[in-house]
Amino acid sequence: MDPGKIDFYNLGFNFIETKEMYVADYKNGSWSKGKMEPFGPFEISPGAGVLNYGQGIFEGMKALEAKNGDLVLFRPVENAKRFNESAKRMLMPTYDEDEFLNAVKNVVKTNKEYIPPYDSGGALYIRPVMVANGPVLGVAPADEYKLIIFTVPVGPYFPEGFNAIDLEISREYTRAAPGGSGFAKTCCNYAPTMKPAKETKAKGYAQIIYLDASELEYIDEVGTANFFAVIEGKLATPQLKGTILPGITRKSVLKIAEEKLGMETEERDISYKELFNKSCSEAFCTGTAAVITPIGSVTLNEEKRVFNDGEPGEITVKLYDLLTGIQRKEIEDEFGWVVDV
Numbered sequence: 001m002d003p004g005k006i007d008f009y010n011l012g013f014n015f016i017e018t019k020e021m022y023v024a025d026y027k028n029g030s031w032s033k034g035k036m037e038p039f040g041p042f043e044i045s046p047g048a049g050v051l052n053y054g055q056g057i058f059e060g061m062k063a064l065e066a067k068n069g070d071l072v073l074f075r076p077v078e079n080a081k082r083f084n085e086s087a088k089r090m091l092m093p094t095y096d097e098d099e100f101l102n103a104v105k106n107v108v109k110t111n112k113e114y115i116p117p118y119d120s121g122g123a124l125y126i127r128p129v130m131v132a133n134g135p136v137l138g139v140a141p142a143d144e145y146k147l148i149i150f151t152v153p154v155g156p157y158f159p160e161g162f163n164a165i166d167l168e169i170s171r172e173y174t175r176a177a178p179g180g181s182g183f184a185k186t187c188c189n190y191a192p193t194m195k196p197a198k199e200t201k202a203k204g205y206a207q208i209i210y211l212d213a214s215e216l217e218y219i220d221e222v223g224t225a226n227f228f229a230v231i232e233g234k235l236a237t238p239q240l241k242g243t244i245l246p247g248i249t250r251k252s253v254l255k256i257a258e259e260k261l262g263m264e265t266e267e268r269d270i271s272y273k274e275l276f277n278k279s280c281s282e283a284f285c286t287g288t289a290a291v292i293t294p295i296g297s298v299t300l301n302e303e304k305r306v307f308n309d310g311e312p313g314e315i316t317v318k319l320y321d322l323l324t325g326i327q328r329k330e331i332e333d334e335f336g337w338v339v340d341v
């Protein structure tokens with residue numbers, strides 16, 4: 001799409017085609033030298049591993065225009081590392097971290113007319129994806145893979161923006177089971193979440209809070225974001241047990257809460273029942289796309305708990321201001337998280 005035709009001040013989280021993508025191919029046991037190509041389709045065998053058995057992984061990151069006009073990435077090496085952790089779980093080849101970072105920077109530079117301006121609050125979403133394009137018949141890893149990195153200009157993930165969202169706790173659907181692939185960012189974790197998301201949206205909720213698959217009691221995560229709650233004044237988030245995506249925003253928020261707000265943090269099992277107690281005063285979710293999104297209420301069947309009259313809580317707001325301030329170079333980046341493109 002012609003960047004001149006994009007209304008950067010009213011973007012949602014929808015696909016928009018940009019100019020170029022990065023492509024590298026894995027054949028005969030090694031990666032080709034990656035290169036930039038015009039964005040567009042490619043041929044794929046109907047026997048491709050990704051089409052038949054879902055052998056595919058992806059990442060999600062953002063390039064932002066900082067307050068001073070710099071183009072910046074947030075902790076991109078963490079995405080490179082997680083991409084490789086996902087690859088290992090899916091028996092796919094890993095990709096050199098330095099090359100990943102260079103490729104991401106190249107894609108951003110080449111598509112820089114699509115980066116929403118600082119004052120719009122938008123970002124250039126970066127989507128690295130790796131698929132098994134080699135043919136297979138039995139359920140086994142393919143011999144050939146394709147890595148693509150493309151970009152899309154985006155606004156807020158939830159149309160509510162920084163306004164609080166209403167969530168439904170599901171005791172019907174689960175997302176990931178112990179020993180499965182919940183910690184990996186693999187395509188096959190996401191397709192099964194579309195039906196529950198559609199059903200909950202039809203009831204007026206923004207997303208589902210998934211509980212653990214064994215006991216249907218402890219919170220795992222929120223669709224495509226990690227979950228946090230302030231309980232007895234401490235910032236609590238579900239511990240990583242292999243069923244939850246280890247969010248980079250999650251890790252950053254824990255650090256900011258400890259170091260900048262002096263809060264005690266806990267990574268532990270959080271029963272959904274705790275959300276209905278007075279001791280739980282705020283809740284929010286985090287992610288590259290969701291940033292920090294306040295949770296206004298949670299509902300399980302007929303029982304509803306509203307937090308803070310449906311307004312963002314005090315700690316949620318503080319964490320949002322600190323995180324986005326660091327990301328946009330409005331405040332000092334004392335942790336060394338922001339990387340210039």
Ligand SMILES: Cc1ncc(COP(=O)(O)O)c(C=O)c1O
Pocket residue numbers: 060221223224225226245246247248249250286287288289
């Ligand atoms: C299932 C899931 N949980 C959590 C997150 C948040 O992770 P991050 O903060 O690294 O974007 C994501 C991705 O954005 C996700 O897909």
